[in-house]
Amino acid sequence: LANSGTTVIHAGTLIDTKAGTTLSDQYITIENGVITAVGAAADTPKPDVDINFIDLSEMTVLPGLSDSHVHLTSDAAVHGYRQLERSTSRAAITGVMNAKRTLAAGFTTVRNLGAPGFTDVALKEAIEDGDVPGPRIIPAGRSIGITGGHCDSNLLPFEYQQVAGGVADGPWAVRAKVRENKKYGAQVIKFCGTGGVLSKGTSIGAQQFTAEEMNAIVDEAHALGMKVAVHAHGEKGINTAIKAGVDSVEHSSLISDAGINLALQNGTTLSMDVYVSDYILTEGAEAGILEESLAKERQVGRAQRERFQAAVKSGVPLAFGTDAGVYPHGTNGNQFAFMVKWGQTPMQAIQSATIVNAKLFDLDGKIGVIAPGAFADIIAVDGDPLQDISELEDIDFVMKNGKVYPLASQE
Ligand code: ARG
Numbered sequence: 147l148a149n150s151g152t153t154v155i156h157a158g159t160l161i162d163t164k165a166g167t168t169l170s171d172q173y174i175t176i177e178n179g180v181i182t183a184v185g186a187a188a189d190t191p192k193p194d195v196d197i198n199f200i201d202l203s204e205m206t207v208l209p210g211l212s213d214s215h216v217h218l219t220s221d222a223a224v225h226g227y228r229q230l231e232r233s234t235s236r237a238a239i240t241g242v243m244n245a246k247r248t249l250a251a252g253f254t255t256v257r258n259l260g261a262p263g264f265t266d267v268a269l270k271e272a273i274e275d276g277d278v279p280g281p282r283i284i285p286a287g288r289s290i291g292i293t294g295g296h297c298d299s300n301l302l303p304f305e306y307q308q309v310a311g312g313v314a315d316g317p318w319a320v321r322a323k324v325r326e327n328k329k330y331g332a333q334v335i336k337f338c339g340t341g342g343v344l345s346k347g348t349s350i351g352a353q354q355f356t357a358e359e360m361n362a363i364v365d366e367a368h369a370l371g372m373k374v375a376v377h378a379h380g381e382k383g384i385n386t387a388i389k390a391g392v393d394s395v396e397h398s399s400l401i402s403d404a405g406i407n408l409a410l411q412n413g414t415t416l417s418m419d420v421y422v423s424d425y426i427l428t429e430g431a432e433a434g435i436l437e438e439s440l441a442k443e444r445q446v447g448r449a450q451r452e453r454f455q456a457a458v459k460s461g462v463p464l465a466f467g468t469d470a471g472v473y474p475h476g477t478n479g480n481q482f483a484f485m486v487k488w489g490q491t492p493m494q495a496i497q498s499a500t501i502v503n504a505k506l507f508d509l510d511g512k513i514g515v516i517a518p519g520a521f522a523d524i525i526a527v528d529g530d531p532l533q534d535i536s537e538l539e540d541i542d543f544v545m546k547n548g549k550v551y552p553l554a555s556q557e
Pocket of ligand 1: 341342343344345397399419420422423443446447450469472
């Protein structure tokens, strides 16, 4: 379906993410890819031949979902030393497939938090040009990190001189890296503030970058109009990054109560990927994940879920971010059930994937709501996700910018 002309959707049940309620029998009017009106039947023109009418009267309709942490150009079957066989060009093509899967799963906007060689920027451009289907992408380009840190590549010995594209040490070097990312199309800055699970030889508890370097990254990124996402598992790195003014803390696995309070005071959003641990521990070895990484995951997985529960109780803003790419794209929706199991209501989990992310992405009012002025990113399911959140694992209708896309099951 084209995104020109007028489209009217009849929504049987509509989830109002801002109000946290539902409305029944609503009519959504869409022109040129944007929502122009939402109201009861009486308020809108009766469907006639000039209008493209979409009948979702038996469905629950909600705004397109968003994911604050994906790696579209990463393949979940390629971990550890297998990554060395993959070229940057191959990663870009992987991204084409994953963008399609992500959109078909109802995720109409994503932040891509790290990609080799600006493959995420290229993918975003191809999607915007209409060459390939995919979600709206906010790309980070290369993740910035210290020499030998989580955002470096540490698999080979010295004589190979392998260095990841985002490595920089020192306040001016990290500023230059931020500027370079911006120059080549990044719209958000991602840096690594602690070690990680999947990187060789790093410790999840250890801070990476000094406070001075983190301050420089955040100051430079904000000056250039970009938000900052920090990868951080351990308490010290999390707290230093929040004090430096980052906009979101990714993973936040071992965040302390004091860290949660710091986030509350600073207006920092936490993006906690509480599903991925199950994939790593069940499928990870097969996918090439190193034994040392599996050992780290055993320490961090459950602890992160417990800290998520504490974060929910505190009222701190919680983004919906999954780290898809570590596990298969298109199954992003699996995380909803985990968020609900660990303390959110279904409505809160949906709000994380809509209005909380919208604010974090600086797209408040444009995504995450079905309201006049928003992009016509609209999805639907045939069950009631407020009763059974796992409905969001299987989306039955996907529209982005007013255009209807095929579902995963239809390909
Ligand atoms: N990319 C992250 C890392 O390597 C994945 C962490 C996954 N584990 C978790 N419990 N969230 O550190």
